[in-house]
Amino acid sequence: MKNPSSLRHFRAWSIALALFVLTIMIVVPLVEIFVQSVYRDGELQWAAPFRTLADAELFKVLMGSIWLGICVIAGTTVLALPLAWIMVNTRLARWRWLDIVFLIPFMTPPYIGSMGWILFMQKNGYLEQLIPGLSSVTPAFFSFGGMVAIMSLHLFPFLYLMLRGALERIGGSLEEAGAVLGAPFTYRFRRIIAPLLLSAYGMGAMLIFVKTIAEFGTPVTFGKRIGYEVMTSEIHKYISSWPIDFGKATSLASVLLTACLLVWYAQSILSRRFTYSLVGGKGSRRSSLHSQGRGTWIYVIYVVLLLLLSIGVPYFSIIAASTMKLRGVGLAWNNFTLDFYRELLTWGSASMRSLMNSVLLSLAASTIAVVLGTWFAIVIGRSRTRMERTTDLFSLLPNTVPGIVMVVGLILLWNSPWMPIPLYNTYGMVILTYVILFIPYTVQYVKSAFGQIDSSLFQAGQVFGGKPHYVFRRVLLPLIVPGMLAGWMMTFTIASRELVASLLILPPSVQTSATYIFAQFEQGQVSLGMAMAVVSVGLTTVMLVIIESLGSKRKWNA
Amino acid sequence: MVNFNSIKMGWKKGTSLTLTLALGLTLAGCGSNANSTAKEASASANNSAMNTQANTQATDQKLVVYSAGPEGLANKIIEGFEAQTGVKVEMFQGTTGKILARMEAEKANPVVDVVILASLPSAQGLKNDGLTLPYPEAKNADKLNPDWSDKEGNYFSSSASALGIAYNTKLVTTPPTSWEDLTKPEYKGRINIPDPTLSGSALDFITGYISDKGESGWSLFEQFNNNDVAVAGANQEALDPVITGAKGMVAAAVDYMTYKAKAKGEPVDIVYPKEGTVISPRPAAIMKSTQHEENAKAFIDYLLSDEAQKLVSDAALLPGRTDIKAENRANLDEIPLLKVDWSWMNEHGAEVSDKFTQLFK
Numbered sequence: 068m069k070n071p072s073s074l075r076h077f078r079a080w081s082i083a084l085a086l087f088v089l090t091i092m093i094v095v096p097l098v099e100i101f102v103q104s105v106y107r108d109g110e111l112q113w114a115a116p117f118r119t120l121a122d123a124e125l126f127k128v129l130m131g132s133i134w135l136g137i138c139v140i141a142g143t144t145v146l147a148l149p150l151a152w153i154m155v156n157t158r159l160a161r162w163r164w165l166d167i168v169f170l171i172p173f174m175t176p177p178y179i180g181s182m183g184w185i186l187f188m189q190k191n192g193y194l195e196q197l198i199p200g201l202s203s204v205t206p207a208f209f210s211f212g213g214m215v216a217i218m219s220l221h222l223f224p225f226l227y228l229m230l231r232g233a234l235e236r237i238g239g240s241l242e243e244a245g246a247v248l249g250a251p252f253t254y255r256f257r258r259i260i261a262p263l264l265l266s267a268y269g270m271g272a273m274l275i276f277v278k279t280i281a282e283f284g285t286p287v288t289f290g291k292r293i294g295y296e297v298m299t300s301e302i303h304k305y306i307s308s309w310p311i312d313f314g315k316a317t318s319l320a321s322v323l324l325t326a327c328l329l330v331w332y333a334q335s336i337l338s339r340r341f342t343y344s345l346v347g348g349k350g351s352r353r354s355s356l357h358s359q360g361r362g363t364w365i366y367v368i369y370v371v372l373l374l375l376l377s378i379g380v381p382y383f384s385i386i387a388a389s390t391m392k393l394r395g396v397g398l399a400w401n402n403f404t405l406d407f408y409r410e411l412l413t414w415g416s417a418s419m420r421s422l423m424n425s426v427l428l429s430l431a432a433s434t435i436a437v438v439l440g441t442w443f444a445i446v447i448g449r450s451r452t453r454m455e456r457t458t459d460l461f462s463l464l465p466n467t468v469p470g471i472v473m474v475v476g477l478i479l480l481w482n483s484p485w486m487p488i489p490l491y492n493t494y495g496m497v498i499l500t501y502v503i504l505f506i507p508y509t510v511q512y513v514k515s516a517f518g519q520i521d522s523s524l525f526q527a528g529q530v531f532g533g534k535p536h537y538v539f540r541r542v543l544l545p546l547i548v549p550g551m552l553a554g555w556m557m558t559f560t561i562a563s564r565e566l567v568a569s570l571l572i573l574p575p576s577v578q579t580s581a582t583y584i585f586a587q588f589e590q591g592q593v594s595l596g597m598a599m600a601v602v603s604v605g606l607t608t609v610m611l612v613i614i615e616s617l618g619s620k621r622k623w624n625a
Numbered sequence: 626m627v628n629f630n631s632i633k634m635g636w637k638k639g640t641s642l643t644l645t646l647a648l649g650l651t652l653a654g655c656g657s658n659a660n661s662t663a664k665e666a667s668a669s670a671n672n673s674a675m676n677t678q679a680n681t682q683a684t685d686q687k688l689v690v691y692s693a694g695p696e697g698l699a700n701k702i703i704e705g706f707e708a709q710t711g712v713k714v715e716m717f718q719g720t721t722g723k724i725l726a727r728m729e730a731e732k733a734n735p736v737v738d739v740v741i742l743a744s745l746p747s748a749q750g751l752k753n754d755g756l757t758l759p760y761p762e763a764k765n766a767d768k769l770n771p772d773w774s775d776k777e778g779n780y781f782s783s784s785a786s787a788l789g790i791a792y793n794t795k796l797v798t799t800p801p802t803s804w805e806d807l808t809k810p811e812y813k814g815r816i817n818i819p820d821p822t823l824s825g826s827a828l829d830f831i832t833g834y835i836s837d838k839g840e841s842g843w844s845l846f847e848q849f850n851n852n853d854v855a856v857a858g859a860n861q862e863a864l865d866p867v868i869t870g871a872k873g874m875v876a877a878a879v880d881y882m883t884y885k886a887k888a889k890g891e892p893v894d895i896v897y898p899k900e901g902t903v904i905s906p907r908p909a910a911i912m913k914s915t916q917h918e919e920n921a922k923a924f925i926d927y928l929l930s931d932e933a934q935k936l937v938s939d940a941a942l943l944p945g946r947t948d949i950k951a952e953n954r955a956n957l958d959e960i961p962l963l964k965v966d967w968s969w970m971n972e973h974g975a976e977v978s979d980k981f982t983q984l985f986k
Binding site: 186189190191192287288291292294304306307311313392393394395396397475478479482483484491492570571573574575576586588589590591593 | 689690691695696697715716717718719720722723725726727729730731733734736793795820822823855856857858859861862864865866868869870871872882885886889890891892893986
């Protein structure tokens, strides 16, 4: 360290640069949106957004959104917490491939998953065709509870990944120490695991909440059916039906944004109080407390049941719908056909082109998002200073506004007449949009990994003469690579099924698999759309398996 | 004691620079293609402006179309137009709502040259906002149904659909013959109606019905509500449960979708109620902001040509020209019609849609 002061200088520059990039990418488009909401009919009307909000109906809708968010947090916790514990502490932990399988619900576009459930449970649906006796039970599914169940089953993998990462970093030794001193399991969970988990859980729960209230697919398919209105469906109404009113939509979006920011603030306080250094110089290993064979079958049953509900039911419907000659005939062997897959996988067809578009665009977007996101996460560090917290907040913004609002902001910015970079209506614009929409994931994953690394590790590297570059490469990078990998996988997964932004931002004549599916639904080709869903989710799974198997070779702490 | 932060800074300077560069390059790389084509386009536009008018058509080979409605038909029309003129068409395909949202977002710097919408009031709205380019000289425009197109040539309805009652033939053995039939208790909870905020044609039906019957027309929709008629998304979303048997019927169903499903062999059919229904025309318009005016005009001419009108009829839509008959569907003269007032419907669309939404809340 010849010149610490100039290095400190660089850190300041790095933060400033990160803030600058985030401002251009994320804040300016949102400001454009805000300008739209106060600048109406050619004049400035500051009161316009407030007038929209004064509506009592709207308050009910907002409460509906928030209540849904809370219920889905509860739902995902019930599903993900036991699963994370099982996948870290029991024999099932050896089945790493399960991690990819558990991502499948999250890879499934939400509206497809909901359609799967609807087709399964509706009147004369697949369940009634299989077991006619259950026809008196199925109407009960079309309720608020059913909506929470569908959304929880869709979102739980997200919380699971975060919790499992945190549990792994806790390692076994702390809990063993508790056990040696005579603490029973419940006490150990309450006094050791829970406090250590709280920071990661808080972050996960916040993102689940935000994802739920910004979610669009399930409310528009299932919520509409049961008459449960949320903010996103209201926003979407103003943005996609004549007369288009961006002002109203953006006013509503700013309410949603405020709700999300409040939750973010609560979470950041929580996380600052409960962040502990867990990854120190001592190697960590799995606890041997739970590895005995006893009781394994209970865990297996839990995992199988969860898979059955989160993948089995929706995919039964999706695959059934994709292999039917006539959907009016229903489940029957003589109604079975693979023609739709044949049509889909014909080389050079529109469907193949859109599939390739999806893969290439999400590859590019996830790679850029991971590189940028890691940089932001490291800049944020433990968000001690105001600058760091601002970076944290900015990098999270895209996750707090509904995708459609963010996208409108991006179009307003990048297609404005004074914009010197002609990015709009190119593939570059699509990549940029995906990067912006999904960068919060990498930031959160890497931040969560980075926050738990004890600084003694860096000091040790330095004491032994490691140059900053060396310390980064050999100490920091290996420790955050799992977080980066998780971020990459998540971004790739979501980008490859992204619908709302793609619908608005893809250049004319270009389709991705998600817009292709949507177009098939619009055109009444439900079977073809469902077949495409199966193919694209299958393709994503294969890609993830390849990445995971490459990644696991480099695991520093298996 | 050396600050831990200082270690991070060292590498970070290098990394952040690299990152920024990499991102910049990637995005520039992606953008450059389009950038150069855009430059070429504008260069050629400049050139042609300097040359004679005749040259314009030779150099300008591009057209951007935003089209709502059946994709198969739109693709065929574009193929036909490209084959005839050699102009390369870029198409964005979506619902009327999505197209309007995209145009609104692009308002400052419009991209689209020609729009084809599935809702006449939307096109009237575009015209009233001064966004359309009149083309009164369009070939065959005089043969179009005058009720559906603009006299000043701002929009041309090259096709139309009629709204009826679609029903599942396995579940409904004696199809209803009038709108009132749908209020019978035997159909309670078994009927869908498309959401007028998402489906332009459903809005056309509701406003059309009210414009014919006056305020008393609302009693039909009140009875619909009492009979648990479900408001279910856009047209296809409303029809799909009827195909799978979850629901029995769709009120105000778009007929060409039903004809298409029926042709595939699905157990559905459609009836037009005896007291009359509404036709939902599908207008095309040239945008005033077009960069490719000649191509846009040629496209309108093509839409109204015999060839394109034949494609329309093949897609089970009503041809916009009165002199061309549809072969595989009910023709206009076979469909009982309500007496609707389109200018009233345009003015009161938002109001009716709000009232309907409130009613079914």
